[in-house]
Amino acid sequence: MSRSHRDHKIVIIGAGASGIACATKLLEYGFQNVLVLEAEDRLGGRIHTIPFGANVIDMGAQWCHGEQDNIVHELASKHDLLESTGPVYENYQCVRSNREVLPDNVANRLKAIVGDSLVTRQLELRHCSGSLGSYLSNKFYEMLRLPENADIDQVIADEFFDNYKKFENSVEASDTLEEVSGRGYLNYWECEGDILLNWKDKGYVELLRLLMHSRELKSDSDLGVLEQRVLFNRSVKCINWNRNDSRVELQLTNGESCLADHVIVTVSLGVLKEQHLQLFEPKLPVAKQRAIEGLAFGTVNKLFVEFPQAFWPEDWTGFTLLWREEDLSDIRNTSRAWLEDVFGFYRVSYQPNVLAGWIINANGRHMETLPEGEVIAGCMYLFRRFLHWSIPEPVGFRTSAWYTNEHFRGSYSFRSMDTERLGTGAGDLAQPLTVVTMTPQSPSRDKSLHQQSRCDKPIVLFGGEATSEHYYSTVHGAVEAGWREAKRLADFYGLSGAVNVTKSQL
Ligand SMILES: Cc1cc2nc3c(=O)[nH]c(=O)nc-3n(C[C@H](O)[C@H](O)[C@H](O)COP(=O)(O)OP(=O)(O)OC[C@H]3O[C@@H](n4cnc5c(N)ncnc54)[C@H](O)[C@@H]3O)c2cc1C
Structure with a gap:
């Protein structure tokens, strides 16, 4: 890579899964001047x-x-x-507030009613213009009315369904299922296979070690390839993206500031919702604001x-x-x-x-x-x-306390009826802010043939789980989003392949 590309300064805001994935991928592409600013005093964000x-x-x-x-x-x-x-989360017991444990034959039938195959749900929700809540309620009581379920006590069924709705709300992170868009629910793609794979005795932080190549290192606080590239307790309060020199200026709450050629924002949708009007100078384009307001968290x-x-x-x-x-x-x-x-x-x-x-x-x-x-x-x-x-x-x-922490303001994103109404989605949130510039010289292009022309330079890019079209609310969505934005910059500079990075090379 030519020196100029190595030196483009890229600042990532947020050291969660997305920010770490993005930073490590940028290093693999050969970018050298990569810095992560993290508001908390620890790595990982919603991996903790x-x-x-x-x-x-x-x-x-x-x-x-x-x-x-x-x-x-x-x-x-x-x-x-x-x-x-x-x-x-399937074989649990159902216990009533009078200490009665539902007999297996009742509990299993109620579980079977709500656990109608994902395929049926997927097919039926395609034509649903209402909320997930109304769909699930209709479905539950329709099935409960079937002759084979006539012996199930209606009161117990209601209690069970009330509890089940709370469980579904935990999956969506919604307050009520009436908020959740039935059709929007289908935007989420469930990966086939076991959906509850745990990290044995290590916890999810092991993924971060994997990304940073720090698993083999002795100290848990070793940042592997990101050593000296992450600054903790650095909260960004303003992103000024309209300067004449097409660079971005970041102001931090501690009074520091820094200039970057590219900034990648990976803060949660909760943080964007609360802060976007002050965080971006000038304010974000209308389509982006609509995405921030319309996507739910x-x-x-x-x-x-x-x-x-x-x-x-x-x-x-x-x-x-x-x-x-x-x-x-x-x-x-x-x-x-x-x-x-x-x-x-x-x-x-x-x-x-x-x-x-x-x-x-x-x-x-x-x-x-x-x-x-x-x-x-x-x-x-x-x-x-x-x-x-x-x-x-x-x-x-x-x-946990994900809402009161101003660096998160909640747990994860979902598709609400407002998302539907505003016709917005993750694609709008992921759209970078650009300035018009000349195409950069690429090391991979034949310079004698290369004609410079005007192009859109992405100067503020957006990662984070909520920008994932189909894997939002997950870590795999966050990691993919980080990689997507690293690739966007690599593509901009005409860098095709990733190079291997080890700590000793840095
Ligand atoms: C209770 C709970 C359970 C979950 N369970 C699962 C699960 O089992 N499986 C799964 O796949 N996903 C799960 N998730 C979702 C998953 O944790 C997230 O989707 C993912 O970790 C998000 O990563 P991120 O990098 O997009 O965002 P974050 O992890 O939120 O990273 C953003 C970072 O930005 C920092 N930041 C915020 N504001 C600023 C600022 N102004 N300046 C500088 N830094 C800032 C934050 O401190 C944070 O570290 C769960 C989440 C929660 C809360």
């Missing part, structure tokens, strides 16, 4: 693996979802890093509880909480009302004494604001209310 209990837990991304056409799976399987989690949180020993039966993989209407009045309009949206607790791989609970929507955001003691007491209330064993006091506790 921490020590806990007998091993580690993931506060954010936990599983590699699928095998076929999944770039994370492709990377990890070369090193045998993934393993099946098994049917933890919601909150899901986890609650990890460690016990001195497992108190649940061997064959329980987890349990969902089915509230009886009359019991809900015990918590509604009280300080415990938020507990209604904790929908279940499940086992965690490599953690024999830990249960992971999930909480959705406004109640999940509210939980983030409560003192830890209150959240623990709330969980213990649930355990004791729903289970008939004596429950020991927990010895460890952690919850």
